[in-house]
Amino acid sequence: MRERLTNWAGNITFGARRLRCPGSMDELRAVIAEGGRLRVLGSGHSFNRLADTDGQLVSLAGLPRMTEIAPDRRSVRIDGGVRYGELAAHLAAEGLAVHNMASLPHISVAGAVATATHGSGVRNGNLATAVSGLEILRADGSLSVLDRAHPDFAGAVVGLGALGVVTALTLDVVPAFELRQYVYENLPAAALDEHLGEILAAGYSVSLFTHWTGEDIDQVWLKRAEPLAGDLFGARPADGPRHPVPGMPAGNCTGQGGVPGPWHERLPHFRMEFTPSSGEELQSEWHVPRAAARAAIEAVAGLRERVAAVLQVCEIRTIAADDLWLSPNHERDSLALHFTWIADTDAVLPVVADLEKALSPHGARPHWGKIFTTAPSEVRAAYPRFGDFAALVGRFDPRGTFRNPWLDALLD
Structure with missing residues (x-):
């Protein structure tokens, strides 16, 4: 059945x-x-x-869990079913860390890597950039093992699941570190316009949250090692814990108020032990070159009323450039505009189309795992190495075992 x-x-x-x-x-x-x-x-x-x-x-959740730390303690080999929260707990116990995490520690490492999911930070690459090795089980039962020296590696890491089953990954790790998380409220629009670069670089990881109901930024979340006091370019420190979405319990979020904590309890926005929301939402995200950040924000502001009518919250983050063929950050430092929508597809899709039209002149690339309506031909054109990726898929999976209609439309 x-x-x-x-x-x-x-x-x-x-x-x-x-x-x-x-x-x-x-x-x-x-x-x-x-x-x-x-x-x-x-x-x-x-x-x-x-x-x-x-x-x-x-x-792959039923596969035996594997976290093998290399003798030099610079990398860890994991199975394809592990989630970031599980990995973080193991690494923290060993005094180690990954360089960054996404908002949710609940997501699988292999899935996040395959779609170039990211955290934030002007010097931090997306989560896929930590990968130094991949093990891919192909349709013929053979296992391909790739490392950074392999000519197919940069094409295979953000692979959209099109090459085979990623059964294991090797990730770079660093010594464990502590961060403090600060939340500021009501960042003036003038400060955003005049000091955007300084604000985005004010922490190891920085997120701006807005509901597009006014000109100011509602919240700024700063994650940094050094203590910070006073205002932030006119934004005031929150007087207690906050959740990015109004009405949601702040207890679901990681520790705030500048209290030092381990990396895995500060880099994500949400605690592993809580479900961050009911799942009653839709999501879209576009990446633009960081040089176009102000223009892209202004383009969204021009659709303020339409966006706000179907929006729960918008998050603005930065990601460093990389060389991975299908990464939205391929060869360019990026600004990501992430939209958490209400759970109404019919109401949301027209707004998504309007945003795509407004952001297209600024080189927008959609997040692979979110809602977008951009034509496959336009998506392909946004990636200089897309033709090489399509050829790689053809070599790895000539019978199309790991394809589906979504990928067929993208690749053909």
Whole structure:
């Protein structure tokens, strides 16, 4: 019987015939050997049909957990099913850390890497940039092991699940560190215009939150090692814990008020032990060159009323450039504009289309796992190495075992 499976937000009902959860590599190989199309389902935090299939969905959550720290303590090898919260707890116990984390520690590492999910920081690359090795199980049962010296590596890391099943990853790690998290409120629009670069560089990780109901920025979240006192370019320190979305409990969020804490309890916005929201939301995100940051923000401001009518919150972050072929930050320092929408697809999609039109002149690239309506041809044109990626997919998966209609439209 066909199982009715949905993504985390519930806006996508997968067309899969069956969800498989193998408990070993041998069982995974056997599932692939059955034939037919197959996609890997991570933690379900995608909002489009990237993970969908009319074949079988495979979860790697049942594989044995693996966290092997290298003898030089500069890297860790993990299995393809581990989530960031699980990895963080293990690394922290060993006095180690990854360089950055996304807002949610609940997401799977392999899924975040495959879609170039990111945290924030003008000097911090997205989460995929920590990858130094990949192990990919292909449709013929062979295992491809790639490292940074391999000519296919930069194309395979942000691979959209199109090359095969990522069964293991090796990540760079650094010594564990502490951060303080500060929340400021009501950043004046004039300060944003005059000091945007300074504000975005004021911490190890910086996020701006706005509801686009006024000209000011509602909240600034600063994560930094050094203590900070007083105002921030006219924004005042919050008088208590805050949640980015009005009405949501601040207790779900990581520690604030400048209290020092370990990296994994400050870099994410939300605590691992809490569900950050009910999932009743949709999400979109676009990355523009950091040089176009002010122009892109002004473009969104020009749609303020339409955006605010269907918005829960908008987050503005920075990501450093990288060389990964399908990374939205490929060869350019970037500003990301992330929109958490109400759970009403019919109301949201026209606004998404308007934003795409407004941001297109500024070189916008959509987040692979979010809602966007940009034509595949335009998406392909935004990536200088897209043709090389399509050829890589053809070599790794010539029968299209790991493709689906979403990928067919993108690649063909």
